[in-house]
Amino acid sequence: MALPDLDTAVAHSFGLEVDGIVIKQISEVAGLKMEQDVIELRQNTADGKYIVKKLPGRVRAGEVTLVRGLTADNSFEKWAKEAQFGRMSNARKGGAIIVYDYENNPIKRYKLVNAWPKSLEISAMKAGDTNVLTETLVVTYEQMEVE
Template sequence: MPLPELDSSVGHSFGLEFDSVLIKRITEVSGLKMEQDVIELKQNTADGKYAIKKLPGRPKAGEVTVTRGLTEDNSFEKWIKDSRFGRMANARRNGSIIVYDYEGLPIKRYKLINAWPKSLEISTLKAGDTSVLTEKLSITYESVELD
């Protein structure tokens, strides 16, 4: 059942999909944004007053970080190997970050264009610690679109 018009949605879970491979157990997504340059046009008006007009400029590339619990799935490692060894034709991909509602249905999809992994970080390994081990993948992209 869709949410009423004035209700906000709650992201219960997140997914990452690249090349028809869906990773559903993403626990955190940070840094996802659409941004562009601002151009200042300084001019005089017809009556001689000084005015500054702000215009939209070029879109900026971005970077997003996704976090998931450490599992035997090695798709993050395979992907970052391509970029580390300069195989950018394989590393550069189009994909999506998907937000799911409480029923597991997708409610929003952010399409990342020409994305590739910049870094992979494993959480601190500490003997006797009871926290969940995670891996954070930083993905750089040229643009983001709403799907």
Template sequence: MALPEFDSSVGHSFGLEFDGIQIKSITEVNGLKMEQDVIEYKSNTAADGKYAIKKLPGRWKAGEVTLTRPLTDDNSFDKWIKDSQLGKMADVRKGGAIVVYDYEGSAVKRYKVTNAWPKSLEINTLKAGDTSVLTEKLVLTYERLEVDSA
């Protein structure tokens, strides 16, 4: 469902799609960022000889994003991490998308990542008697991020 004109989206829920695998229980996405270098071109103008600086787009920078989800029996993160630790990079580098869903479960926006692979997996603090939800944080490193409409 498309958003009405000038309405903004509520970060209701997020998901991860890689190679046909969908993980919809992502509760937090942190660090999603597109960035590129800036090249400064310095010259003197021909007409009056004044110094001029022009800024040009440079190379895209690689990035990292942290995904948090409740701890479940789904082992897709675990297998992905294990394969990267074993150096199976041909299998580990994946293309996919981080998807933002609206309150009806329809995709609002996709952030496509290229050659993403897991850098780390962290389980939150285990504490006896604690009643908070256990979560796992997966840090993905990627070579490129593009915004794609849903």
């Protein structure tokens, strides 16, 4: 059940969908944004006043950072290797960041167009440490659409 219009979403459950495969164990998503250039048009009006108009420019590409606990699932590594070895026809994928409500129903999708992994980082490993190992994937995309 979707949230009523007056309630806001709680960021406790979200996932990544790439090529129809959903990874729900994402613990953090950062940097998800839509952005475009601003064009400044400077001109004089008919009565001689100097004005600056701001017009919408090109849509900018973006980057999103995904963090999840390290598991036996190697889907992040496989995807990163495609880009690392220059197989961009395999690496560029359509995907989405999905936000789920408290009943695990999807309430919002942030569709990523031509996304591919820029970097993959494993957290620091220290003998005797009890912190969870994580992997951080930075994904670059050409455009984001909200569904």
